[in-house]
Amino acid sequence: MRRQFLIRILSILLIIALISGVVQIYFMNDQINKQINQEAELIARGIMRNIQETNLATQSIEYQIDLKLVSYSKYIAEKLKGKEAEEITQQQLLTIRDELGLAGITIFKETESKDDIVGVVSTKNQEIGFSFKKAGFYEIGKVLFNKYKPDLPSATFTDKNIVVLPIAQAASHSDKPSFFKFAYYHVPESSYIISSYIEANEVYQYIKKVGPNTTIQQILQQNGVVEEIAVLNPKVFANPSLEKQLYPPLKKIEAGSFDLETSKDREILTKSTIKKESYVEEINGKKVYKMFLPLDQNRVIYLSLDYGKMSAPLYRHSIILIVSGFLSLFILFLLTARFFNRIYENIQKIKRQIKLLEEGDLTAKSEVNDGSELEKLSKSTNRMVDQLNKLVKDTQDQATKTQRLSVLLEAEASETVEKMYELSTEATMKSREQLYEITELLDDMGNILKPYKQNENIGNIIEKIELLKQIVNDRTAATTDMTITLSDLLQSLHGQSKELSDISNTLLDYMAKFKLS
Template sequence: MKVKNITLRRQFLIRIVSALFIIALCSGAIQIYLMKEQIIRQTNQEAEVLARDVLRTVEQTELATQSIEHQIDLKLISYAKHIATLLQGRPAEQITQEELLKIRDDLGLAGITIFQEAKSKDDIVGVVATEKEEIGFSFKKFGYYEVGKMLLSGGKPFIPGATFSDKNVLVLPIAQSGSHKTEPAFFKYAYYHAPNTDYIINPYIEANEVYHYTEVVGPNKTINKLMKENDVLLEIAVLHPKVFANPSLEKQLYPPLKKIEAGSFRLQTGKDRDFLTKRDMKKVSYIDKIDGKKVYKMFLPLGDDRVIYLALDYGKMSAPLYRHSIILIVSGLVSLLILFLLTARFFHHIYENIRKIQRQIKLLEEGNLTAKSEVNDGSELENLSESTNRMVDKLNQLVTDIQEQAAHTQRLSVLLEAVASQSVEKMYELSTEATMKSREQLYEITEFFDEMIAALQPYKQDENIGNVIERVEVMRKMANEQTAATTEMTIALSDLLQSLHEQARELSEISNLLLDYMAKFKLS
């Protein structure tokens, strides 16, 4: 099967386009991969910066809150001891509400409650209080009966999250009141057992100021500020994973826990909840799809009990990088196109020079020994063109010389043929004449020898005569041989001249044929 010829230009274009296409494809794939990595890396960095801002605010707020609470703790403890001094160790039955109200107003407290062990010996309840809601408040109901017994026994109680704990003293963190059912109220509670008494003094102050302080300067303010300043930020929250794992913790009074300590967590999914309920939590980030929108989420653990959560608009964050990458890809494609045009132009110049040499060789193939090519690009093709031109000049000269020699040979062969033809005719006449003459002489000699032998035959008995007859026979034989040799030599010479004539004719024909071939070449 004959393979279809493909021009060098077409082969070059096919290969260069294929190579550039592969380069563009690989370059685009690599850029897309690097772009995605860059987007993830930049998103991580931005999310970590935001998380650090929230973390710093949380730490500062906690430090300020702890400092404020510590001052309140010391103040409440001093108030509790002062109340014990005012009560002078009297039993709880002798303490009246009016007395507690006066002490409350004098000290500027929110309220005072006296707790005493119930007659059933299985609970500690409020027996006297400035607020009627506090009467009957049960330690046991909220799981703190053992803590109350520890206080009454003069021990050092322990409650997770307590801001101060010592013998006979316990101060709880700011928490929502368990006895105020109508509307949420936040108080700071202290519990003090005066030695040699059977009750617990519980002074408390309203801590809405502290609560509002944490709301004003705490994480929520920072979160709101970040949300306003950063349009890619969808939501931030400080979460309590333990509450997600055990929702009942949100209902306990101490320590006060909420699933969402600050911020919002509206975009939560099952995947988020699965992560928050894990025991061993590490920094995690992933892309979630919510309502057809890509959301980048990051969870950054703060110790063992809290997690900073961030949700960012992945589309908005990646858009600038996508635009930048598209610009790079388009620039790369334009560069490849320019490279292709420059390469194609350069190859076109080379290809045209090759075509010049190709046309020259085609003319040489057709017998035109005057064909020349002009390539002036200073490259190897120019050297090839010059070499080919020199070869053409030499071929032209060689064929011209051969043509001249062929013409000369043709003239000589014609002359030789004419001379040989004349010589053959002359030799034929001479050989015929010589043969006839030698035969006539042989006939005369033979006749003479026959007569001599016939004359001597009667005397052949004579020894001398017999010898003469024998010699005559020998001479006759020699004469026959000499005549035959002369005839053969004449015939051979005639044949030689005939052969020379034929060869001269053949040489003339060859010369004519060679001249015909030479006539096909175009010479200068």
Template sequence: MKKKKSSLRKQFSTRLISIFLVMGLISSVVQLYFMNKQIDYEIEKNTIMINESISHGIKETDLAAKNIEYQIDLKIIADAKHIDDLLNTTKASDITNEQLIQIKQRLNLTDISIISKKGEDYIVVKATDPAEIGYQLNQTNELKKTINAIFNGENPIIESAYTGDGMLVLPILSSDVHPGQFFKYAYYHPEGADFLINPYIEADDIEKFTLEVGPGSWIKKIMKQHKYIKDITVLDPKVFQNPNLENQLWPPLKKVIYGSFQYQTEKDIKTIMKMAESPAEQSYVQSVGGKKVLKLFYPIENEKVISITLDYKEMTGPLVIHSIILFTSVAISILFIFLLMYRSFERIYGKVQQIVLQITSIEYGDLTAKSTIHDGSEIEHVSESLNRMVDKLNKLVLDMHEQATKTQKFSALLEAEASQSLEKLYEISTNATIKSREQLYDITAFLDEIVAVLTPYQENRNVQEAIEKIDFMREVAKERTSATTTITISLSDLLKSLYIQSGEISDTSNTLLDQIGKFKL
């Protein structure tokens, strides 16, 4: 099968394009790899910053809330003792609701209750809130022991509560009388009195502070600084597992502590519930409401979880644009290099084409074809060598033409002379042969006559010898005649062969001249 030819330009273009395509592919893969790495790095860096900021905000808020609660504890203790001074009695029966209302307004308290002991129970007998009157304290064993200790003038110790001489301040609790509302309750037993003073205030101050300077404000600030952050939420996985915890102790447990959690999906709920049992970082990409978002979940202190939702397109957009610009720059650079190399190749290819055309012209017999290249490169050396070769070939063929012309002339002259010599020799040899045969005949006849004369005397020894010599002379004469004939024939054949060979030389010279005539000299 004949192999299909391919031009040098086509081979170069194909290979160069293939190389640059491979380079472009490798460059794209490398850029894509590093772009993904950069995206991961940016995500990790920003989420760590957000995580630390929110965690720091939560810690500061908790600390501030505890400080506020402690200040409230001190204030409500002072208020309880001041109420005792204002009431100035040891009997609950001497106290009126109107008195309590005036004191409440004066001290800026939410409400005041007077609790008396009836049997083993503690019942509200007087109160600024009518709904509280008759309410029986829902006492746990620990709380009951503590109130009993206060009533008996002892100094109880209860975990997570403030206690002192005849004083108990509980953590903020949900109200049994007003479900969904949380209050700070204090219980004070004046010395010698038959009742407990129970002032309490709403816990909204702590909640208000948390909203103003807590993680919620941090979340808004961070989301304002970073447009690609769509949502930051602090979650309580335990409440997702047990929603009933939302209606129990203060602080009110919620699924969503801070933030909105507006991009939640079923998968998010399962992820959070799973993190309640095994807290570990989780992340995945989802499409929510037609928008591609990246969701990250980080466990933090106090068994909480920070959920961060990022706009994947907006977050990766600058990096993608940067990569596109970089890729475009690389592509333009590669194209520029390609054009530069192709232009350089075209210059080299043009010079090679000159040499190819020169060789093609030589192939078709043009021994005047020359190439003109002056670039100081190896191609110039090749061109000069080829030009020298053409000059030498031209000179060689001219010399051959000259010699062939001379040979043709000499062969024609030789052929003519051989022809003339052959004719003359043929005439001479014919005459010589005829003459020698005639002479042989005469000699033979003469010798026969002598033998005939001597035959009668052949008994004579001398005569006998003479007859033998005559016979010998006859044979010699025959041989001489035969040799002359043979020489004449051989000489004739030689001249004939010389004539034929001179003709062949003439034909060869003519053929050589015809072939040389095909060259352009």
């Protein structure tokens, strides 16, 4: 029973431990995913905030430059007022350029075939012959020539006859990467467009310095779990040819790196509508947590984290919890086993006591001192044993006395019966002898008086003699009956005393089976 109970307890505790472990692992994985997601989103939000701040600063700086370029373009138009494109010389443009401190000025004119707009005069020879069509600006030029306000969402400034483009690398400066800001102004009532531009390398470098690349590098250096961060352009992933066009300048990766690119990533980035997505992917035997968070319509923040490094502390903590849980359950089992063993041993003590009581040992007692209900039961059983012992001893004493008295009674009854038998026999014989003598006497008297029975007095005497004979017979019979009845009574008393003696002996035999103190 004890073994069966301990096996059941151990089985129940193992089941509890198993269920607890499974539940902990489930919640641990859920907690790991939540924590990783929160950290990833926190980093992404930080990058997003940096990009927004950079954009705000860039927009503010570019707006000031835009206004300056607009005023410069109108000033140039005023200087060249009344001249056709063919009448404008490079020297005139160089003078105005130096006066305004510009990087360069180019005059663009529509070709004779009316299918392109090209540079005809410029402060830099490489700008001459530059084609709007090849650069992708032809539609902008046509709008300007038609005296409309250009509808160009990517432009930093637009107004009637003028458009200012964001800082970009100049297509005509292929010798080394140079960044400029261009303004295109169609002079009213003229056949040309003035392109004035300023060098924006410093502005570009400033934006690059405070932009997302710097923030990404800082995060990568400070946070050991971050694998990659990038600002991606989904449009370019959907249409890679956009990366080759000059304007607007588009790149797949606007900032950061995207070396862990997979087909699943491309599938996400080429969707028509991109929502926040995250998943765990194994790359080169390493688990990586990836998140894609839309920044705006054209940009997505990509973030990849080392899933193993991030989950390791939580896994360690969870393993410690699970091991401590198993250890606690094992200690609980040991305590339960010890507690049950003590209870079992105490129960066995009481069972052994009851077994001995069944066998007639009224000296059997149990010692249980655990302060539990079993101790109370043991003490109660011990008191019952003491009371039974006393009761059986008293009963035995009384049975002994009863046996002794019954033996005496039997002996005396036997002797009395014998004496009564002798007396009754003697009395019966005497009474019969007397009856015979009296009867004979009365018969003789009757025979003597019979001849004189006619005499009234004699007749009365004869009747009285007959009556007397009857009385004597009755008295003799009564004496005999009483003697017989008394003899029977004494014999019955003798039998009962013998039976009482047998009962006493039987009771003593039973009492002898008990072990008494």
